[in-house]
Amino acid sequence: MGQTPRLFVISGPSGAGKGTLLARVRKRHPNLGLAVSATTREPRPGEVDGVSYHFLDEEEFSRRVRAGEFLEWANVHGHRYGTLKGDVDALLASGTSVILEIDVQGALNVLRLMPDAVLIFIEPPSLEELERRLRQRGTEDEGQLRLRLRNARSELELADKYDERIVNDDVDAASDRLLQIIRSYEG
Numbered sequence: 001m002g003q004t005p006r007l008f009v010i011s012g013p014s015g016a017g018k019g020t021l022l023a024r025v026r027k028r029h030p031n032l033g034l035a036v037s038a039t040t041r042e043p044r045p046g047e048v049d050g051v052s053y054h055f056l057d058e059e060e061f062s063r064r065v066r067a068g069e070f071l072e073w074a075n076v077h078g079h080r081y082g083t084l085k086g087d088v089d090a091l092l093a094s095g096t097s098v099i100l101e102i103d104v105q106g107a108l109n110v111l112r113l114m115p116d117a118v119l120i121f122i123e124p125p126s127l128e129e130l131e132r133r134l135r136q137r138g139t140e141d142e143g144q145l146r147l148r149l150r151n152a153r154s155e156l157e158l159a160d161k162y163d164e165r166i167v168n169d170d171v172d173a174a175s176d177r178l179l180q181i182i183r184s185y186e187g
Helices: 018-028 058-066 085-093 104-113 127-137 142-157 171-186
Strands: 007-011 070-076 079-084 098-101 118-123 164-167
Touching (some): 058 079, 070 104, 079 085, 085 098, 118 171, 127 142
Parallel strands (some): 007 098
16 A cells, blocks of 8 residues: 555634544545544443443543553543543554544644644634534534634634644535645655
């Protein structure tokens, strides 16, 4: 195949379209690996340990944090989530590139541990468009919406720390660009 497996980290504000772009790219690049996140939350119906998430209790999660087993981890809505370094290393060792969709702070932590990681920032065409998308989704109340927009401003300030930036103003063009970037780094 001749490709060099790489770790790609995708970040961007909520509503920028990261999940949509990632789904489109994975359809066209099916051998792009996704590391299974670890979490302290309880499994939901139908979720399978090791497939949906690695379900860990608080004590085990803390033990793994102390042992340095996480590339990154964070508290989200009262539970901890993280990416296990061993999972990423195993995929890369098998010749598979890996893509992670994580927040800006997590991405910068990954970069400290894996300086060869390629950071890709997905941004909306404008904050006004981001607000329109978030309102259209209808998943947040006004307070949550304001918080997401405030967070988006601080995330956008860190976008220049990324290797690549994609403005998602056209989903077809943005997914083409994301795939092009991934393929260019794989060689």
